[in-house]
Amino acid sequence: MKRTSFAKWPCSVARTMDLFGDAWTPLVLREAFYGLRRFDEIQAGLGIARNTLADRLRLLVEEGLLEKQPYQSEPVRYDYVLTDKGRDFFGVIAAMMAWGDRWLADEAGVPIALHHERCGHDTQAEVVCAHCHEPLTASDTAMRMGPGYPERLAARPDVQARFAGRSA
């Protein structure tokens, strides 16, 4: 069954999840952040079925997060390398990792530590305001219609109520 597409919703969360609404997709990308580039390495690292991996790699290439670079001819074989768009997704992965560390770790502690080589400390991601650099929370932010919000939706009373009424 074809699932609902969120690619055209006026919401960047929906559009992003339309790409990542499958647990394998970010995990394949995670492998790229570990420096893995080859089909067989990624397949062994994740224990993923070959057809599933081929499918997710094709999606990530089509969407421009990975690009194929031939490393051998006859037969041609490819490395899968992060693009700028793919590399920029690291922040989302790091934010997810921090939340999972806080809420899903068992008594043994966090499974993986994120070491920040630049400052020399084991650290965690923190999500802050790009303007004032204070942590962003649900209670001190509000969603507003942006320039790309569709006019036909903007006039609807239920949509106006949504943007007026937020108080999580």
Added chain:
Amino acid sequence: MKRTSFAKWPCSVARTMDLFGDAWTPLVLREAFYGLRRFDEIQAGLGIARNTLADRLRLLVEEGLLEKQPYQSEPVRYDYVLTDKGRDFFGVIAAMMAWGDRWLADEAGVPIALHHERCGHDTQAEVVCAHCHEPLTASDTAMRMGPGYPERLAARPDVQARFAGRSA
């Protein structure tokens, strides 16, 4: 078909995606961040099938991101309210929104603006190091085994290579 479970993998990204490896789940949570609490409001807002919504709400309650608070008896009806664990997921949503705004917006511009009431500016999420507060990028971080990494895996040569070799 039951999909692969990632809940016990030694990786907070995998564990988090085990919860969110479905596009509807974070979108239901998004509705909670807009302040929506009632089944019918959320159903109308997302245009989601009732059985799908019931399923995702049950998951979010079971996993402790939402809690049910009765607002009426005979018949009993519930509000779905964010817990601390659910509210804390806002950072991940905000990081996703920023990435989607940068890479998935069309010429019209971003669909929704995030307004930071605390500083008074329309802003974007930025993912920084909790220690030095500089932006976290793939190239200046390294993954290391944490205290919760399983010993039986830690000894494997392929796992050691993974943690030694990362260079994305």
